[in-house]
Amino acid sequence: MTVPDRHPDVPVTRPDAQVHFGVFFQGVNHTTIWSDPESGSQTDFATFERVIRTAERGLFDAFFLGEGLRLRESRGALHDLDVVGRPDAITQLAALAAITTHIGLVATQNTTYNDPADLARRLQSLDVLSGGRAAWNVVTTDNAWTGANFRRGGYLDHALRYDRAQGQLDVARQIWDAFPDAGGSDAFSGTVAHVSEHSAMFDVELDPTTPRSPQGHPIIFQAGDSPQGRDFAAANADVIFSRHGAVLADALEFAADVRRRTVAAGRPEDDVKIFPGTGIIVGDTPADAEERARWVRWNQVSPATALSIVGNIWGEDLSGYDPDGPLPAHDPVVEELGGERGSATTGARTREVAARWRALAEAEHLSIRELVVRDSGERGFQGMPASVAEDLIRWVRTGAVDGFNISPWIVPSGLDDIVDRVVPELQERGAYPTSYTGTTLREHLGLRAPLTRRAAATAVGAA
Amino acid sequence: MGLDADGAGAHPAAAAVARLAGADLVSGTRLARTVRQAEHAGLTFVSFTDALLPAVAGSPASARLESVTRAAFVSRTTTAIGLVPQVPTTYPEPFHVAAQLASLDIAASGRAGWLAAVTRDAATADAYGRTVVGDVSREARDVVQVVRDLWDSWEDDAVIRDVPTGRYIDRDRVHHVDFVGETFSVKGPLITPRPPQGQLVVLASDGDVRPALGRPGAPEAGGAERLVDVTLVGGSGVGTARGNATAAREHSPLAGVDLEVVLDAGGRTGADRLAVLDASTPAGVRSPWDTRALRYVGDAAGLVALLTELATPGPDGRRPVDGVRLLPAVLDVDLPVLARDVLPALRAARLVAAPRAGATLRESLGLPRPANRYETRVLADAPSA
Ligand SMILES: Cc1cc2nc3c(=O)[nH]c(=O)nc-3n(C[C@H](O)[C@H](O)[C@H](O)COP(=O)(O)O)c2cc1C
Numbered sequence: 001m002t003v004p005d006r007h008p009d010v011p012v013t014r015p016d017a018q019v020h021f022g023v024f025f026q027g028v029n030h031t032t033i034w035s036d037p038e039s040g041s042q043t044d045f046a047t048f049e050r051v052i053r054t055a056e057r058g059l060f061d062a063f064f065l066g067e068g069l070r071l072r073e074s075r076g077a078l079h080d081l082d083v084v085g086r087p088d089a090i091t092q093l094a095a096l097a098a099i100t101t102h103i104g105l106v107a108t109q110n111t112t113y114n115d116p117a118d119l120a121r122r123l124q125s126l127d128v129l130s131g132g133r134a135a136w137n138v139v140t141t142d143n144a145w146t147g148a149n150f151r152r153g154g155y156l157d158h159a160l161r162y163d164r165a166q167g168q169l170d171v172a173r174q175i176w177d178a179f180p181d182a183g184g185s186d187a188f189s190g191t192v193a194h195v196s197e198h199s200a201m202f203d204v205e206l207d208p209t210t211p212r213s214p215q216g217h218p219i220i221f222q223a224g225d226s227p228q229g230r231d232f233a234a235a236n237a238d239v240i241f242s243r244h245g246a247v248l249a250d251a252l253e254f255a256a257d258v259r260r261r262t263v264a265a266g267r268p269e270d271d272v273k274i275f276p277g278t279g280i281i282v283g284d285t286p287a288d289a290e291e292r293a294r295w296v297r298w299n300q301v302s303p304a305t306a307l308s309i310v311g312n313i314w315g316e317d318l319s320g321y322d323p324d325g326p327l328p329a330h331d332p333v334v335e336e337l338g339g340e341r342g343s344a345t346t347g348a349r350t351r352e353v354a355a356r357w358r359a360l361a362e363a364e365h366l367s368i369r370e371l372v373v374r375d376s377g378e379r380g381f382q383g384m385p386a387s388v389a390e391d392l393i394r395w396v397r398t399g400a401v402d403g404f405n406i407s408p409w410i411v412p413s414g415l416d417d418i419v420d421r422v423v424p425e426l427q428e429r430g431a432y433p434t435s436y437t438g439t440t441l442r443e444h445l446g447l448r449a450p451l452t453r454r455a456a457a458t459a460v461g462a463a
Numbered sequence: 464m465g466l467d468a469d470g471a472g473a474h475p476a477a478a479a480v481a482r483l484a485g486a487d488l489v490s491g492t493r494l495a496r497t498v499r500q501a502e503h504a505g506l507t508f509v510s511f512t513d514a515l516l517p518a519v520a521g522s523p524a525s526a527r528l529e530s531v532t533r534a535a536f537v538s539r540t541t542t543a544i545g546l547v548p549q550v551p552t553t554y555p556e557p558f559h560v561a562a563q564l565a566s567l568d569i570a571a572s573g574r575a576g577w578l579a580a581v582t583r584d585a586a587t588a589d590a591y592g593r594t595v596v597g598d599v600s601r602e603a604r605d606v607v608q609v610v611r612d613l614w615d616s617w618e619d620d621a622v623i624r625d626v627p628t629g630r631y632i633d634r635d636r637v638h639h640v641d642f643v644g645e646t647f648s649v650k651g652p653l654i655t656p657r658p659p660q661g662q663l664v665v666l667a668s669d670g671d672v673r674p675a676l677g678r679p680g681a682p683e684a685g686g687a688e689r690l691v692d693v694t695l696v697g698g699s700g701v702g703t704a705r706g707n708a709t710a711a712r713e714h715s716p717l718a719g720v721d722l723e724v725v726l727d728a729g730g731r732t733g734a735d736r737l738a739v740l741d742a743s744t745p746a747g748v749r750s751p752w753d754t755r756a757l758r759y760v761g762d763a764a765g766l767v768a769l770l771t772e773l774a775t776p777g778p779d780g781r782r783p784v785d786g787v788r789l790l791p792a793v794l795d796v797d798l799p800v801l802a803r804d805v806l807p808a809l810r811a812a813r814l815v816a817a818p819r820a821g822a823t824l825r826e827s828l829g830l831p832r833p834a835n836r837y838e839t840r841v842l843a844d845a846p847s848a
Contacts, residue, residue: 043569043655068654071652077634078637080630083631084631085621085632086655087655088563088565088566091570095535095536095538095567098536114559115554115555115556118515118554131491148649150558150647151557153648179523192525204589204591206590209526210527210528302629303629304628
């Protein structure tokens with residue numbers, strides 16, 4: 001856990017900015033300490049219900065579900081150490097919509113293995129049923145390995161994935177804009193526009209069936225960090241779900257980059273909100289928080305997980321090694337990682353990572369497990385509730401982020417401390433709402449009208 | 464006894480005649496209220512008819528939300544009634560369909576079904592950007608088969624959470640399905656664990672999902688593999704409906720009759736109401752209301768008599784019909800009559816029983832929970848001698 005940078009000379013540029021929270025319910029991870037007796041089922045509805053009710057009680061903007069369309073494997077065998085198995089996001093969020101009233105519902109859905117007519121309709125259905133609380137977190141999985149589960153197979157070149165994402169989103173927006181605006185006494189008046197898109201990647205023609213929700217469109221989130229990903233977000237997204245949630249200087253740099261790209265895309269610089277994924281651990285004293293954080297980090301990396309993570313970099317099965325012993329004496333046998341699937345590690349990086357790890361382990365006398373804990377432990381905020389609140393406020397008011405997407409390290413109880421102890425501290429400092437002020441996710445996030453609807457909104461406003 | 468709870472009702476002019484505004488027609492509030500009424504009436508399941516394209520192109524009155532999303536939304540506002548979205552087999556991705564339906568079954572604590580339907584029109588192919596599927600039956604067979612394979616791809620107890628070894632799942636109990644069909648293949652396993660019912664109840668209209676001959680390697684030794692649990696048949700009269708149901712039971716355990724109803728209500732006869740509905744049918748409607756379903760127009764007592772006749776055992780002592788799916792012309796008009804005058808009479812005659820809160824749809828229909836086709840434990844535990 002990296003202690004957030006409390007650098008005093010980072011200027012406060014937004015003294016009134018409020019902290020926003022979302023919760024990221026991860027479906028596949030070793031963040032969740034499933035071995036703890038307090039850890040609940042990852043698939044029972046009751047688990048999701050408890051998490052989302054806690055988040056709504058804590059006035060969170062949104063509840064997020066991730067997506068992965070093939071179970072991870074290492075060297076031909078299913079990865080069996082981490083939490084795995086999750087519901088389809090839109091289906092699950094529809095069930096959660098009926099038992100909640102305000103919180104936003106964010107479905108991660110990839111653009112490569114979905115058909116635009118189908119996906120746009122499902123997202124809009126969720127948006128209508130929830131009364132305008134739906135969002136789409138756009139991801140671009142393109143690997144042929146995931147494609148093996150789909151009719152189209154692994155057909156997309158890596159370089160084309162954001163082209164496909166753009167096309168997919170363009171069709172979705174046409175579908176969402178097809179219905180005449182809601183309101184007016186006779187909702188049968190007007191005509192639903194025909195959607196027709198014929199481009200290099202799409203050849204679709206349809207008459208949509210899904211009317212508008214109170215927020216106009218599902219909100220667009222984007223998660224992806226490459227330059228193309230950032231440009232895609234700058235041109236299209238309402239919110240970036242970023243990885244830059246641990247070091248303030250890094251978050252500021254990311255924010256500046258995103259704002260530059262947003263302005264270049266012809267939008268106001270504050271049009272894209274930034275929500276990094278992060279973790280929060282609180283304790284009664286600084287030492288207690290430190291102790292809890294150490295416990296969390298250590299338990300997130302079981303002995304088998306440590307060997308598996310190192311084995312992935314070495315490209316071989318190291319399960320016979322002693323997790324409390326040193327790294328393998330030999331260098332990694334592979335340069336390219338072919339077998340490890342569904343992880344973020346790319347082939348080119350393996351030697352580099354191995355060299356860095358070896359240097360770190362030698363310098364600090366670390367065992368395999370200690371090394372993995374040291375290097376890959378979940379990062380975020382820790383401390384007493386008041387100091388965590390102050391750190392969070394600083395991040396928001398220096399313009400580094402607009403809010404935080406919290407991954408609890410245990411479910412379903414992992415948000416309790418944050419809602420019961422951190423939220424009141426934020427409220428006391430005037431940096432967090434005391435009630436929901438709107439009913440739609442667009443209102444919670446303070447977003448302008450959907451990008452494709454702004455001309456229409458201006459025209460109505462002027463009339 | 465099931466009920467279709469789609470939109471304003473089954474008749475294409477239902478929304479127009481009921482004067483339901485587009486926003487009300489599709490609202491979550493209205494949906495939850497309708498399904499709660501159906502549950503209180505003691506119906507076994509509701510289905511959600513669906514299609515990607517509207518009944519009338521360009522008409523806001525053809526507003527309709529996607530069916531699995533609708534079913535999921537009411538999964539937690541109900542406790543006993545089965546939830547059966549219609550999901551086509553022709554164009555959607557089978558992997559997504561399997562995950563969505565498994566997730567629905569989890570959210571509904573085992574009350575989910577799937578009305579597997581084929582799509583014959585070319586316009587849907589254009590909406591998906593695909594070429595028209597020629598042999599929709601063969602495609603349906605492949606899709607139902609792979610979805611069923613995927614529901615079994617996790618054995619029931621695959622999540623072991625074994626702290627000493629650090630293993631969350633037992634990888635020997637999670638399987639690639641390695642399905643290779645004529646037009647697509649799926650590697651598997653599913654991203655979602657096995658649903659509570661093991662296999663959701665699969666319903667299909669007669670002729671949509673034809674039984675296949677046993678695939679090599681299919682778990683059932685030889686013969687036709689069971690793809691459909693409940694076949695829905697039509698008929699021009701009670702006799703033909705009973706005959707169709709008997710024939711359908713050759714290849715599915717249960718057979719039900721689709722029955723369109725237009726009841727006397729609000730001081731108007733069913734016949735009058737139907738005339739008004741027919742006269743109000745919008746121009747350009749994709750499928751007018753003259754389907755293959757059996758139809759009843761008249762008062763509640765007559766409907767009770769018809770349903771009793773349908774359920775009367777034949778000479779062999781067996782009921783020719785296992786159930787009925789009601790397709791009310793206008794939900795807001797016909798459902799209250801069904802709830803007040805029809806279902807209580809059938810319950811009194813012990814022809815139907817309301818589902819128990821907490822029961823799975825399989826239990827409500829008297830279907831067993833199927834064993835997992837990949838089950839390995841029995842073999843592993845068997846003595847080696
Ligand atoms: C915070 C965060 C969360 C993500 N969650 C998911 C997810 O749930 N499912 C998924 O397929 N990809 C997820 N991704 C992966 C991105 O979509 C992935 O980085 C992208 O496909 C690659 O794009 P890039 O090269 O632009 O980074 C996530 C990425 C980030 C930064």
